[in-house]
Amino acid sequence: MSRRAAIGILWHAVLIALLLAMFYPIAFALSNSFKSISDAYSSVMELIPSRPTLENYSRVFSRLDVWRITANTLFIALVASVFKVLTSILAAYAFTEFSFPGRGVLYFVMISTIFIPFNVTMLPNYLSITSLGLNDTLVGVALPQLCDATGIFLIRQSMRTIPRSILEAARMENRSSLGMLTDIVVPLTRPAILSSAIIFFINSWNEYVWPVLMLKSKENFTLSLALQMYISSEGGTEFTVAMAVSVLAMLVPFGLYVMFQKFIVSTFTSSGVKG
Amino acid sequence: MKNMNVKAFLMLLPSLSVFGAFMFWPLARTFYISFFEWNMVSPVKKFVGLGNYAALLGSPLVHRVLGNTAAYALILLAVNFVVPYVLAFVLSQVVKRGRALYKGAFFLPSVISLVVGSMIYTWILNPISGPVAIAAQRLGLSAPIWSKTEGAVIVVLSLVTSWKIFGYNFIVILGGVSGVSSEVIEAARVDNVPLWRIFTDIVLPMSSATGVYLFVMTVVQGMQFLFTPIRVLTMGGPNYASSNLVYHSYHEMFVVYRTGTGSALAVITLLGFAFLLFLEFRFVEGRVYYES
Numbered sequence: 001m002s003r004r005a006a007i008g009i010l011w012h013a014v015l016i017a018l019l020l021a022m023f024y025p026i027a028f029a030l031s032n033s034f035k036s037i038s039d040a041y042s043s044v045m046e047l048i049p050s051r052p053t054l055e056n057y058s059r060v061f062s063r064l065d066v067w068r069i070t071a072n073t074l075f076i077a078l079v080a081s082v083f084k085v086l087t088s089i090l091a092a093y094a095f096t097e098f099s100f101p102g103r104g105v106l107y108f109v110m111i112s113t114i115f116i117p118f119n120v121t122m123l124p125n126y127l128s129i130t131s132l133g134l135n136d137t138l139v140g141v142a143l144p145q146l147c148d149a150t151g152i153f154l155i156r157q158s159m160r161t162i163p164r165s166i167l168e169a170a171r172m173e174n175r176s177s178l179g180m181l182t183d184i185v186v187p188l189t190r191p192a193i194l195s196s197a198i199i200f201f202i203n204s205w206n207e208y209v210w211p212v213l214m215l216k217s218k219e220n221f222t223l224s225l226a227l228q229m230y231i232s233s234e235g236g237t238e239f240t241v242a243m244a245v246s247v248l249a250m251l252v253p254f255g256l257y258v259m260f261q262k263f264i265v266s267t268f269t270s271s272g273v274k275g
Numbered sequence: 276m277k278n279m280n281v282k283a284f285l286m287l288l289p290s291l292s293v294f295g296a297f298m299f300w301p302l303a304r305t306f307y308i309s310f311f312e313w314n315m316v317s318p319v320k321k322f323v324g325l326g327n328y329a330a331l332l333g334s335p336l337v338h339r340v341l342g343n344t345a346a347y348a349l350i351l352l353a354v355n356f357v358v359p360y361v362l363a364f365v366l367s368q369v370v371k372r373g374r375a376l377y378k379g380a381f382f383l384p385s386v387i388s389l390v391v392g393s394m395i396y397t398w399i400l401n402p403i404s405g406p407v408a409i410a411a412q413r414l415g416l417s418a419p420i421w422s423k424t425e426g427a428v429i430v431v432l433s434l435v436t437s438w439k440i441f442g443y444n445f446i447v448i449l450g451g452v453s454g455v456s457s458e459v460i461e462a463a464r465v466d467n468v469p470l471w472r473i474f475t476d477i478v479l480p481m482s483s484a485t486g487v488y489l490f491v492m493t494v495v496q497g498m499q500f501l502f503t504p505i506r507v508l509t510m511g512g513p514n515y516a517s518s519n520l521v522y523h524s525y526h527e528m529f530v531v532y533r534t535g536t537g538s539a540l541a542v543i544t545l546l547g548f549a550f551l552l553f554l555e556f557r558f559v560e561g562r563v564y565y566e567s
Contacts, residue, residue: 011370012370026384087289090290120545123315205388208503208507227394231397
């Protein structure tokens with residue numbers, strides 16, 4: 001028994017050490033964003049700033065149009081996540097509620113888009129968006145991201161757990177398919193819908209690849225692109241300001257995750273195989 | 276019945292049109308462009324047949340990129356597949372306390388942008404003023420300038436990417452491992468089967484559906500996630516030592532404007548992923564898909 005307990009403590013130590021290592025970068029960014037540049041260089045190891053200052057944040061706000069950049073990021077993230085959730089609910093419902101010829105194949109084809117790497121689609125999408133005259137616009141960034149196979153999968157998995165008797169009863173009442181969807185199916189699958197929405201929002205908020213191809217002018221920049229101006233492999237010169245920008249970019253995903261943590265984690269845990 | 280088909284079709288129409296316009300049509304177009312020589316702006320595309328593919332397969336540079344891609348895959352799998360698998364087993368069988376807490380905390384870095392991750396890690400690993408360099412100095416060691424050192428550059432970029440992948444993989448595999456029947460494990464424990472044998476003989480095979488899925492996704496997602504740290508930190512350098520297949524096709528298309536070879540590289544990436552998808556179906560079929 002005591003040997004078992006000792007092994008347990010040892011593993012806890014390993015897990016906690018790993019957690020600390022994973023949290024260190026966050027603590028590092030946070031603490032250095034509140035140091036003056038000279039303090040940061042002389043005491044980079046200190047996790048609690050001895051003379052905390054807000055000068056880095058005020059510098060960020062005076063130099064970057066933070067509100068505009070945030071609004072751009074928010075616009076793309078909202079459009080993408082709202083559309084992804086709507087298209088996913090409809091498709092998931094079609095696959096759950098109706099049986100039609102080719103259903104299995106079509107489902108497989110749609111889900112397999114998860115395996116299409118973005119380098120396969122980015123050049124033609126770049127050309128299409130350009131020929132629509134939407135190059136360097138927020139709409140051009142959002143347009144190819146209005147649907148997502150992960151959402152179809154997660155929401156369908158959840159819809160399949162609805163007891164048949166509930167659906168049968170609703171059918172007896174002669175409800176329309178759409179009525180059943182909005183009144184019965186959607187309320188019963190809320191956790192999966194909500195966590196898909198949050199994940200889509202966070203992913204789009206953090207998105208880098210496609211916006212960097214699309215957006216050229218600074219007034220259209222998203223957070224990721226603004227951040228990039230402070231990076232080079234040697235680190236650039238404005239260490240503490242860069243940390244402040246990082247902290248600002250982390251805030252929204254962080255807050256959302258803390259608020260909806262339970263939903264998100266349980267959706268991924270119980271989704272069985274896919275995520 | 277007809278009516279039902281129409282309804283189903285109408286509900287699928289939005290997703291089908293988005294996938295059609297921005298997934299399948301571009302896929303076909305990339306495939307088409309891979310048979311041409313084209314600089315993206317010129318009105319003429321020159322047909323070269325399989326020329327781009329032949330040129331790629333014979334190029335030492337591409338061999339190098341393929342080698343890097345394999346090295347990335349191995350590191351990402353070790354860190355984000357093997358380690359979480361073992362830890363998930365430990366958390367479900369050895370230490371049971373604090374499971375929800377560990378799950379929630381490990382996932383947290385997964386919601387942070389890779390650009391932010393890249394930025395923070397460059398400063399932590401800064402060879403002059405970063406905490407790692409200073410700690411190494413105190414121990415009398417010197418940290419290499421990782422961004423200029425072949426090999427080290429792959430390790431560091433994998434580390435940045437793992438910070439994003441690890442937590443997600445951990446909760447998914449924990450879900451799979453926790454799904455293994457506890458009666459079977461209890462029976463084995465009563466028979467005094469050592470824990471590591473319980474892991475290799477019972478848990479691994481019984482959670483293999485999730486395991487295979489995660490193995491495949493780690494490579495598929497990992498290769499794409501790597502693009503961001505490569506693009507913002509090294510641009511594939513030094514001397515292509517950190518480029519992978521996905522980044523290199525971008526480089527061909529959008530940096531040197533050889534869209535034909537870039538597209539051929541993209542097709543090769545897709546074939547690699549399709550092979551992984553095929554593997555997944557071979558192994559996972561019957562365990563997961565039959566129930567649907």
